Every structure is written in C-alpha cells, then in structure tokens.
Amino acid sequence: MTLNRRQFIGYLGAGAALSALPRLHLSAANPQVVVIGGGFGGATCAKYLRRYDNGVGITVIEPNTDYITCPGSNWVLGGLRTMDRITQRYAGFKTYDVKHIAARVERIDSALQSVDLDNGDTVKYDRLVVAPGIDFKWDSIEGYDAQAAEQIPHAYKAGPQTELLRKQLMDMPDGGTVILSVPGDPFRCPPGPYERASMIAYYLKSHKPKSKILILDAKEKFSKQGLFQAAWKELYPGMIDWVPGTQGGKVERIDVAKRTVFTQEGLTSHRGDVINLICPHHAGTLAQSAGLTDASGWCPIDQKSFESTLHPKVHVIGDACVAGAMPKSGHSANNQAKMCAAAIIALLREEEVPIPSHVNTCYSLLAPDYGISVAAVYHLKDGKIAAVEGSGGVSPADADAQFRKREALYAEGWYASITADSFN
Amino acid sequence: MHSRSSPFRLTVLLLICTSAGAQETGEILRGQILASTCFSCHGTDGKSAGSIPAIYGIPADSLRRTLQEFRDGRRPATVMDRHAKAYSDEEIASIAAYLSRIK
Numbered sequence: 001m002t003l004n005r006r007q008f009i010g011y012l013g014a015g016a017a018l019s020a021l022p023r024l025h026l027s028a029a030n031p032q033v034v035v036i037g038g039g040f041g042g043a044t045c046a047k048y049l050r051r052y053d054n055g056v057g058i059t060v061i062e063p064n065t066d067y068i069t070c071p072g073s074n075w076v077l078g079g080l081r082t083m084d085r086i087t088q089r090y091a092g093f094k095t096y097d098v099k100h101i102a103a104r105v106e107r108i109d110s111a112l113q114s115v116d117l118d119n120g121d122t123v124k125y126d127r128l129v130v131a132p133g134i135d136f137k138w139d140s141i142e143g144y145d146a147q148a149a150e151q152i153p154h155a156y157k158a159g160p161q162t163e164l165l166r167k168q169l170m171d172m173p174d175g176g177t178v179i180l181s182v183p184g185d186p187f188r189c190p191p192g193p194y195e196r197a198s199m200i201a202y203y204l205k206s207h208k209p210k211s212k213i214l215i216l217d218a219k220e221k222f223s224k225q226g227l228f229q230a231a232w233k234e235l236y237p238g239m240i241d242w243v244p245g246t247q248g249g250k251v252e253r254i255d256v257a258k259r260t261v262f263t264q265e266g267l268t269s270h271r272g273d274v275i276n277l278i279c280p281h282h283a284g285t286l287a288q289s290a291g292l293t294d295a296s297g298w299c300p301i302d303q304k305s306f307e308s309t310l311h312p313k314v315h316v317i318g319d320a321c322v323a324g325a326m327p328k329s330g331h332s333a334n335n336q337a338k339m340c341a342a343a344i345i346a347l348l349r350e351e352e353v354p355i356p357s358h359v360n361t362c363y364s365l366l367a368p369d370y371g372i373s374v375a376a377v378y379h380l381k382d383g384k385i386a387a388v389e390g391s392g393g394v395s396p397a398d399a400d401a402q403f404r405k406r407e408a409l410y411a412e413g414w415y416a417s418i419t420a421d422s423f424n
Numbered sequence: 425m426h427s428r429s430s431p432f433r434l435t436v437l438l439l440i441c442t443s444a445g446a447q448e449t450g451e452i453l454r455g456q457i458l459a460s461t462c463f464s465c466h467g468t469d470g471k472s473a474g475s476i477p478a479i480y481g482i483p484a485d486s487l488r489r490t491l492q493e494f495r496d497g498r499r500p501a502t503v504m505d506r507h508a509k510a511y512s513d514e515e516i517a518s519i520a521a522y523l524s525r526i527k
C-alpha cells in the first residue's frame with residue numbers, strides 16, 4: 001500500500017511545494033476507516049492506523065473537542081490534581097492527519113457501511129471502529145437515574161461529575177459519612193473505587209479527620225484487596241469500612257431526598273452526608289442500538305481482530321467489548337486499539353492479521369507517595385485473550401516505603417506516557 | 425491493492441516521517457506489534473513523556489540483556505519483572521531489534 005522506501009525518498013524533494021496545496025478530499029480509492037469515540041480506545045486506534053499506513057483515510061467522530069480522563073480523576077478528589085491536568089486536547093489528530101468530526105453518531109447502518117450523525121450528515125466507511133465506552137444501567141438501582149446523578153454523583157465518567165463529588169466532599173462537615181456504592185463485575189477499572197476511597201480518605205484525614213468512609217460493595221472480593229486493606233490500616237486507621245455483598249453491601253434502592261441507600265431488601269439502610277453511587281453499566285448505548293451487544297450488555301468480538309461477531313467490518317474496542325481476560329481499563333483500551341489498527345490495515349491489504357499481544361497495568365495511588373499496581377500480559381490462547389502464565393501479578397505485599405514511593409512516581413509517569421501515546 | 429497516492433498523501437507522509445517519527449509503511453513486524461505494548465508506559469516509540477525511563481535507540485544486545493535480567497529476577501524492578509516474565513527469548517530479541525532502530 002502507498003509507497004515503498006525508495007519511492008518515498010524519491011518524493012522527498014517535492015515535499016515543500018506539495019505542502020502548500022490545499023487539503024484535498026480523499027478519493028474513493030483510499031480506503032476509509034471511521035472511528036466512533038475519541039477515548040483511550042478510539043484516539044489511540046486512529047493514531048496507530050496512521051502509524052501503520054500512510055494511505056488510509058481516518059476519521060474520528062467524537063462530540064467533544066477535549067477529553068477529560070477518568071484516570072487521574074480520583075487524584076482530583078484527593079486534591080492532588082486540578083481538572084485542567086486531566087484534560088487532553090487531541091493534538092495527535094493534526095500530527096497524524098486524522099479528521100475529527102465533532103458530532104455524535106446516532107445510527108450505524110452496517111449493510112450500507114455508513115453512519116448517521118446528529119448534525120444530519122452521513123459518513124461512509126470501509127471499516128468501522130466502535131469505541132463508545134460505557135453507559136449506565138439506570139434501571140438497576142431503584143430511585144437512581146440521570147437526574148438523580150445531578151445530586152448523587154457516580155463520578156464514573158470524568159468531568160462535571162468529578163467536580164460535583166469534589167465539591168460535596170469539600171462542603172461536608174467534619175465527622176460526616178461518605179458512602180461509596182460499588183457495582184458487581186464487570187465494570188470499568190476494577191481497582192477504581194478503592195483508589196477513590198483511598199484518595200477521599202487522604203483528603204479527609206487532613207481536612208476532616210473525624211469523618212468516615214463506608215464502602216458498600218456488591219461483590220465478595222476486589223482487585224488488589226490485600227494491598228488496599230493493609231495500606232488503609234497503615235495510612236487511614238479506622239476510617240474506611242468495607243462491606244461485601246453477602247453482608248449487606250449490595251445497594252438496591254436509594255432515597256435521593258433523604259440521602260439514604262437501602263440493602264438486603266430494605267432491611268438495612270445507611271444515610272450518607274455524601275453518597276457516591278457507582279451505578280452498574282453496559283456498553284455505550286450506541287453499541288446497543290446498533291445491535292453490537294449480546295445478552296450480557298457488552299460486545300462479543302473476534303479476539304484476534306476485534307471484529308464484531310455480530311456485524312462484519314465493524315470492530316469494537318475498549319470498555320464496550322469483551323476482550324477475554326482483560327479488565328476494562330484505559331490501558332487495555334489503548335492496547336486493544338493498537339492491535340485493532342494493525343488488524344484493520346492487514347485486512348484492507350488482504351494480508352494475514354498479525355498475532356496480537358496485550359498488556360494491562362492498573363496503578364493506584366493510595367497517598368501521594370504510596371502507589372501499588374496490578375499487571376498482566378495477554379496472548380491469544382485457543383482463540384481467546386488469556387493471561388500469559390507465570391507473568392504479571394500485584395505489587396509485593398512486603399515492599400518497603402521506598403518501593404511504594406517509586407510506584408507512586410511511576411503511576412504519574414504512566415499517566416504522562418499513556419495520555420501522550422493516546423492523544424498526542 | 426491500494427497503490428495510488430494523491431499529492432495530499434505525499435505531504436502527509438512527509439509530515440509524519442519528519443515530525444511524528446512514524447515507522448516506514450510496510451509489513452507490520454512482530455517486533456513492532458510487541459513493542460507497541462511497551463509504549464503505554466514508556467511513551468510512543470519508547471520516548472517517555474514522564475518518569476518511566478525512555479527505551480529507544482539502545483543497542484539491541486544491551487536491551488536484550490536488560491530484559492532477560494528483569495525476567496530472571498537479576499535486576500531490581502517495581503513492575504518490569506512482572507512484565508518481562510511473559511516473553512520468550514525470541515520475542516525479547518525481536519522487541520530489542522525493533523526498539524534499537526528507533527532514532
């Protein structure tokens with residue numbers, strides 16, 4: 001496709017003159033890849049499509065002109081970062097010649113290979129990448145919906161929701177109770193709620209030390225549990241209580257006006273001065289309306305190419321898809337995007353899809369100088385994305401303060417590198 | 425299959441090769457696929473944007489040894505040991521060869 005190295009060098013001399021030409025419309029001869037969503041999945045995919053091929057036309061359809069990352073949003077709650085420092089500005093689209101249409105996709109027509117936008121336009125594609133992230137299952141907790149979220153934040157999409165939760169924490173009196181309600185699996189960022197509890201505790205410890213945090217969890221265990229609970233004892237003694245699902249942790253109903261949540265068929269209730277209700281979620285609603293989801297609410301895909309098993313020439317990556325053993329994370333989405341980009345270029349060239357390889361690492365900050373991580377490398381095994389045996393795992397339980405401090409430093413390094421790799 | 429190139433494309437190509445450091449177009453190599461998974465932490469093309477060390481342009485032999493030492497627990501690490509354990513000698517060699525060529 002496009003040029004080989006010798007041809008390319010031959011053309012170098014013509015560059016200066018050509019760069020003065022106006023932007024031409026891509027001809028039908030260039031295959032067109034359309035990417036829906038400019039999150040960790042979509043933005044990375046667009047960039048790596050270009051890195052793998054100079055000829056393909058690449059369009060990202062994403063309503064926002066900047067992107068506020070969920071990673072780092074817990075650090076905002078702890079007072080370690082401002083919102084500005086978790087806002088990414090899509091500098092990479094220009095560098096990599098990616099066309100950005102600031103609109104929302106309303107409909108996918110996989111028979112006509114086109115998508116309809118909310119501005120009335122229709123865009124054709126040869127291959128489509130769908131990366132819409134998640135949307136909330138509003139009906140899963142009685143009394144909770146988009147309107148209730150204006151008062152009881154989920155803060156599980158970063159932005160105004162993050163600021164609302166931060167403000168409520170700042171307005172809370174010392175001695176208050178913060179309730180954090182956590183859904184069952186699968187949900188985005190498995191260690192996210194517990195990093196959040198740690199960051200809230202960090203803020204409360206220095207500003208409102210008599211306050212408490214109650215985690216009501218639908219599950220029986222959680223990511224990096226041993227490390228989190230040991231650190232809570234050490235850093236925030238007596239401040240954080242965790243209640244698993246079978247002991248009354250599963251929130252079923254909320255009374256927004258009374259700031260009260262109910263568990264165990266109404267037998268138990270808890271009133272919170274601040275409630276953070278992380279509502280259960282499913283693949284972004286567009287994936288649902290386009291018929292890309294199965295009964296689980298998520299998108300089944302071919303584990304090598306990320307092509308939907310339900311609609312041909314449509315690939316799904318990131319939180320919306322079911323990628324074997326990989327958790328739903330920004331790191332996973334970034335990695336899947338690269339493999340999907342390589343697969344799409346190979347498919348357009350009618351070449352063999354490269355064998356994929358994946359990595360995920362979730363860093364969590366428990367205090368500014370206390371970081372932990374869980375890591376895994378994945379390969380394709382019997383047609384499924386599975387962890388490579390003998391690799392990965394969590395930070396050592398017996399590590400010293402210096403080790404935790406280095407991981408806190410690397411958590412920030414991870415943020416800097418992955419956001420640059422995805423958005424710049 | 426798609427051998428045409430509009431003038432626009434050429435401009436783009438130049439832009440990318442000079443400013444963005446993209447690799448030349450062509451077959452997607454195994455080393456390139458594997459190395460792309462390192463970039464989430466080490467930065468695109470191994471050019472770190474933060475506190476994690478940069479890993480591009482290091483002689484292949486030296487990179488290979490470093491990765492084997494991480495894998496075999498002979499080099500202190502917070503996380504690289506857990507990653508390196510996933511790769512065979514052949515995979516490490518192809519990653520090292522690819523990363524060593526990035527300028």
Ligand SMILES: Cc1cc2nc3c(=O)[nH]c(=O)nc-3n(C[C@H](O)[C@H](O)[C@H](O)COP(=O)(O)OP(=O)(O)OC[C@H]3O[C@@H](n4cnc5c(N)ncnc54)[C@H](O)[C@@H]3O)c2cc1C
Nearest residue numbers: 037039040041070071104105132133189318319329330331
């Ligand atoms: C509190 C918190 C902390 C987290 N911390 C980490 C962490 O430390 N590390 C980590 O790896 N992950 C973390 N995550 C998880 C991470 O944020 C997600 O896994 C990641 O954002 C998924 O990427 P995505 O591209 O699939 O979806 P998203 O990032 O959600 O992007 C989806 C994009 O699609 C757009 N979109 C949706 N519908 C349409 C439509 N119809 N038309 C056009 N555009 C549309 C949206 O506007 C959005 O920009 C965290 C999450 C939370 C909530």
